[in-house]
Amino acid sequence: MxxxxxxxxxxxxxxxxxxxxxxxxxxxxxxxxxxxxxxxxxxxxxxxxxxxxxxxxxxxxxxxxxxxxxxxCDSGHHHHAICRSCGRVEDVACGALDSFVDRLRSLHGFQLDDHSLEFHGKCRSCV
Amino acid sequence: MxxxxxxxxxxxxxxxxxxxxxxxxxxxxxxxxxxxxxxxxxxxxxxxxxxxxxxxxxxxxxxxxxxxxxxxCDSGHHHHAICRSCGRVEDVACGALDSFVDRLRSLHGFQLDDHSLEFHGKCRSCV
DNA sequence: AAGGATTTTGAGACTCTGTCTCAAAATCAG
DNA sequence: CTGATTTTGAGACAGAGTCTCAAAATCCTT
CATH class of the missing domain: 1.10.10.10 (Winged helix-like DNA-binding domain superfamily/Winged helix DNA-binding domain)
Structure with a gap:
């Protein structure tokens, strides 16, 4: 045990x-x-x-x-927006991206089954 | 020089x-x-x-x-679909993702100015 | 095709991240 | 408190990537 x-x-x-x-x-x-x-x-x-x-x-x-x-980090599927300056991370629901991904699911013969997406920028305090 | x-x-x-x-x-x-x-x-x-x-x-x-x-790799902005088995890479135009990104541009006070996206799966020869 | 100024290369030392081992220490159940 | 089990730490180790500097390659000029 x-x-x-x-x-x-x-x-x-x-x-x-x-x-x-x-x-x-x-x-x-x-x-x-x-x-x-x-x-x-x-x-x-x-x-x-x-x-x-x-x-x-x-x-x-x-x-x-x-x-x-x-x-x-919450375990469900989602993405992150990361601040270039301080590293602060904000969660981003996958949402609208799904339709894009669905459309691509079969791409040039590829069978897509996963993706990774990240956003970068500056958070409120670092702008 | x-x-x-x-x-x-x-x-x-x-x-x-x-x-x-x-x-x-x-x-x-x-x-x-x-x-x-x-x-x-x-x-x-x-x-x-x-x-x-x-x-x-x-x-x-x-x-x-x-x-x-x-x-x-072509220098313009685009993304990649990568085969888990053989590593083959197919280019993916950013296209439809743009509207998603635009909608997020200002997120919880974040000013997003860049993103990275990758797809994973199996290519034609490896399915 | 030879000489010389300039760029590039290679060998190896070095740093840093991450892994592994194994004896010693900490945790917990009874 | 005791003992079985899990966890920890020190340090050895492996591998990626960087750096240095003398030697070699490239190219331009004549």
């Missing part, structure tokens, strides 16, 4: 993720954890993030340097 | 990229170059790809492992 333990490292990580709607890299989290007086090893940070992503509680995103970043 | 030289490494890389409409990682290119008898150092492969991307002749894409990959 694999029971799940509630541990200080996991709670510290969750606390940071809960505080801001934006993506954090593992390195960023390590730094924050050090600052806040509850240091957590890199290995544990990676394991915890991977676990959250697997359970669908966190979204995984590769930033433009190819680093894995994570944020707490 | 910075003149541009035509060199064997650059031509060998271009030849490989031209041959297939799909994204290649630097490592893949190095391997291909070795096989084809014109080995090129990693540094040069990276420099050449970066140069092509800067000139807008190649598209840069991070694969799901965060590795940079490149392909020859």
């Amino acid at each position: 694999e029971t799940e333990y509630e541990t200080r490292p996991r709670e510290a990580i969750a606390r940071i993720l809960r505080a801001e709607p934006r993506f954090f890299s593992a390195a960023e989290l390590c730094a924050r954890l050090d600052e806040s007086g509850t240091p957590v090893s890199r290995a544990t940070v990676y394991r915890t993030l991977e676990r959250l992503a697997a359970k669908g509680e966190a979204a995984l995103r590769l930033n433009d340097r190819g680093e894995a970043t994570f944020m707490f | 910075e003149t541009e030289y035509e060199t064997r490494p650059r031509e060998a890389i271009a030849r490989i990229l031209r041959a297939e409409p799909r994204f290649f990682s630097a490592a893949e290119l190095c391997a291909r170059l070795d096989e084809s008898g014109t080995p090129v150092s990693r540094a040069t492969v990276y420099r050449t790809l970066e140069r092509l991307a800067a000139k807008g002749e190649a598209a840069l894409r991070l694969n799901d492992r965060g590795e940079a990959t490149f392909m020859f």
Whole structure:
């Protein structure tokens, strides 16, 4: 049986993720954890993030340097608008895009079954 | 003055990229170059790809492992449908998506100025 | 076709992200 | 409190990408 333990490292990580709607890299989290007086090893940070992503509680995103970043995130299908300046993330319902996707479902013989969409710009506070 | 030289490494890389409409990682290119008898150092492969991307002749894409990959690509704004199996890429005009994007342009105070969209599925030969 | 100014290349050291191992520590149930 | 189980941390390791600098290639001029 694999029971799940509630541990200080996991709670510290969750606390940071809960505080801001934006993506954090593992390195960023390590730094924050050090600052806040509850240091957590890199290995544990990676394991915890991977676990959250697997359970669908966190979204995984590769930033433009190819680093894995994570944020707490509703699990349903939707997209993100990401602020170039502060990283703030706003959810965007897939909605109208669906009809576009449907029309493309069979494209040049392709059978499309998934898509990823991201918006970029500046949030209210950063304009 | 910075003149541009035509060199064997650059031509060998271009030849490989031209041959297939799909994204290649630097490592893949190095391997291909070795096989084809014109080995090129990693540094040069990276420099050449970066140069092509800067000139807008190649598209840069991070694969799901965060590795940079490149392909020859028309420079206008469009999107890609990527085959899960063989990597074949088909261009997708942005078209209908524009109206969706326009409607979102101002979202919760966000000023959206860019988006990225990718489709995934199986190409004709891989279905 | 030879010389020389300029650009490009390659080998390898280096950094950084992410993975893995395994003994030690923490968690929890009884 | 004890013991079975899960989790953690330190550090070794792997792989992508960057950087340096001397040597080689390119091209222009004559």
